[in-house]
Amino acid sequence: MIDPRILRDEPDRVRASQAKRGASPDVVDRALEADTARRAAIAAFEEKRSAQKTFGKQVAQASGDEKQALLAQVKQLSAEVKDLEAAQTTADEAWTTALKAIPNVVADETPAGGEDDFVVLEEIGTPRDFAAEGFEPRDHVELGRMLGAIDLERGAKVSGSRFYFLTGVGAQLELALVNLAMEQARGAGFTQVIAPSLVRTEAMAGTGYLDQGGGEDIYRIEGEDLYLVGTSEVPMAAYHSQEILDGASLPRRYASFSPCFRKEAGSHGKDTKGIIRVHWFDKVEMFVYATLEDAADEHQRLLAWEKEFLDKLELAYRVVDIAAGDLGGSAIRKFDCEAWIPTQGKYRELTSTSNCTDFQTRRLDTRGRFGDRTGPIATLNGTLTAITRAIVAVLETHQQADGSVRVPQALRPHLGGLEVLEPVSR
RNA sequence: GGAGGCGUCGCCUAGUCUGGUCUAUGGCGCCCGCCUGCUAAGCGGGUUUGGGGCUACAACCCCAUCGAGGGUUCAAAUCCCUCCGCCUCCGCCA
Numbered sequence: 193m194i195d196p197r198i199l200r201d202e203p204d205r206v207r208a209s210q211a212k213r214g215a216s217p218d219v220v221d222r223a224l225e226a227d228t229a230r231r232a233a234i235a236a237f238e239e240k241r242s243a244q245k246t247f248g249k250q251v252a253q254a255s256g257d258e259k260q261a262l263l264a265q266v267k268q269l270s271a272e273v274k275d276l277e278a279a280q281t282t283a284d285e286a287w288t289t290a291l292k293a294i295p296n297v298v299a300d301e302t303p304a305g306g307e308d309d310f311v312v313l314e315e316i317g318t319p320r321d322f323a324a325e326g327f328e329p330r331d332h333v334e335l336g337r338m339l340g341a342i343d344l345e346r347g348a349k350v351s352g353s354r355f356y357f358l359t360g361v362g363a364q365l366e367l368a369l370v371n372l373a374m375e376q377a378r379g380a381g382f383t384q385v386i387a388p389s390l391v392r393t394e395a396m397a398g399t400g401y402l403d404q405g406g407g408e409d410i411y412r413i414e415g416e417d418l419y420l421v422g423t424s425e426v427p428m429a430a431y432h433s434q435e436i437l438d439g440a441s442l443p444r445r446y447a448s449f450s451p452c453f454r455k456e457a458g459s460h461g462k463d464t465k466g467i468i469r470v471h472w473f474d475k476v477e478m479f480v481y482a483t484l485e486d487a488a489d490e491h492q493r494l495l496a497w498e499k500e501f502l503d504k505l506e507l508a509y510r511v512v513d514i515a516a517g518d519l520g521g522s523a524i525r526k527f528d529c530e531a532w533i534p535t536q537g538k539y540r541e542l543t544s545t546s547n548c549t550d551f552q553t554r555r556l557d558t559r560g561r562f563g564d565r566t567g568p569i570a571t572l573n574g575t576l577t578a579i580t581r582a583i584v585a586v587l588e589t590h591q592q593a594d595g596s597v598r599v600p601q602a603l604r605p606h607l608g609g610l611e612v613l614e615p616v617s618r
Numbered sequence: 619g620g621a622g623g624c625g626u627c628g629c630c631u632a633g634u635c636u637g638g639u640c641u642a643u644g645g646c647g648c649c650c651g652c653c654u655g656c657u658a659a660g661c662g663g664g665u666u667u668g669g670g671g672c673u674a675c676a677a678c679c680c681c682a683u684c685g686a687g688g689g690u691u692c693a694a695a696u697c698c699c700u701c702c703g704c705c706u707c708c709g710c711c712a
Contacts, residue, residue: 252638
């Protein structure tokens with residue numbers, strides 16, 4: 193949730209942000225009304241409660257008839273306190289609901305508009321010209337089959353559509369990518385984490401995911417208060433919930449591995465072929481707790497680390513500044529790195545990094561201690577590598593005419609020195 | 619999964635049976651000051667968090683906060699219920 197002070201003191205800033213997202217400003221006024229009502233309810237309750245407490249002390253000291261007389265008087269007061277407390281609770285819940293309905297206030301730099309209004313910040317590398325090389329590129333499905341790396345048929349047989357098995361060099365490739373990512377993260381001072389991929393409602397709601405379309409894309413475990421996470425951003429955001437972190441310890445950087453589960457409910461018919469869009473994949477995610485002042489700079493650093501990794505995979509990609517309407521509700525700004533996918537003839541998202549400022553920490557009750565006071569802190573997240581999409585980009589980009597795939601230099605040490613993935617006969 | 623025990627303001631801890639000066643005890647740690655060639659020791663003071671009022675987001679006043687949420691009561695750390703977590707034993711298992 194956003195800072196209530198911004199809502200109170202600068203409601204127009206919030207309205208402007210809503211406009212930039214292409215969303216209604218009504219939520220702002222509803223929240224302001226709820227705030228006024230809540231504060232009135234608090235004042236009413238506290239006044240009566242204070243009177244009740246004073247009375248209670250007299251009761252404790254009195255005895256006999258005097259005590260009975262006091263008890264008779266205070267009984268009515270007690271009933272009033274109870275009603276006012278209930279009213280306060282109701283008003284407070286209404287306020288929280290209204291406040292949570294407001295997405296984060298987007299950054300000034302964030303482009304206005306929707307999905308198609310992104311701004312390309314830079315293009316790195318040059319897409320391979322297969323025509324000039326004299327052969328037609330195979331897509332990752334065919335390459336995966338030839339290499340014995342990806343088994344979609346059996347994935348569908350066992351688990352249904354949008355599932356896969358990684359086999360042989362495919363499995364090796366995943367572990368190599370994970371190791372390369374973790375190695376880089378470790379070198380940059382990140383704490384490596386293996387995070388739980390099932391979390392409680394509290395954690396899932398804290399990141400803001402349940403508010404976006406009511407969690408349509410999220411798997412829930414039947415009969416239990418557990419959700420399967422779509423990213424380890426969720427457990428890592430909840431990791432320090434209800435904690436006060438030493439301000440001097442910031443930024444705290446985590447590189448977290450976890451499987452990710454997504455229903456992909458809203459993407460029927462999209463990317464049905466291959467492993468571009470699947471119900472489950474593994475991912476190494478960077479997650480950072482930082483000061484509010486440092487958050488924008490840290491966001492750039494996360495982007496730099498993402499680029500460093502894509503450079504190691506020797507991919508052609510571009511960096512995109514996502515428009516306000518296409519941001520998650522938690523983020524004020526988001527950069528995607530999109531790699532060139534030869535057989536699709538376009539750039540596809542491989543990594544994504546968001547600056548969520550204090551939006552998540554407010555919900556999850558994570559604060560910082562700065563000297564003798566406590567204050568809000570920021571969270572940021574960024575993909576180091578999402579395995580399936582990395583595999584797609586690597587296979588398609590580095591394929592050779594005979595269906596073999598050249599292994600990028602940086603990956604070789606993690607594949608036992610393997611320089612080329614060769615087709616296998618099955 | 620079964621049985622039992624436990625959860626107090628950074629850490630440890632008193633208090634819970636017998637509800638009411640608990641505005642929660644004491645120790646450790648930490649912070650400020652005094653003392654002191656320096657350090658240590660000693661002495662004095664301070665030290666949960668959130669919210670509301672008023673305001674300079676100070677001071678001050680008030681409310682809540684004893685794992686969480688309900689309930690009983692004039693009054694709950696204390697009694698009752700539900701949930702969560704931890705520990706011990708048993709069962710099961712990678």
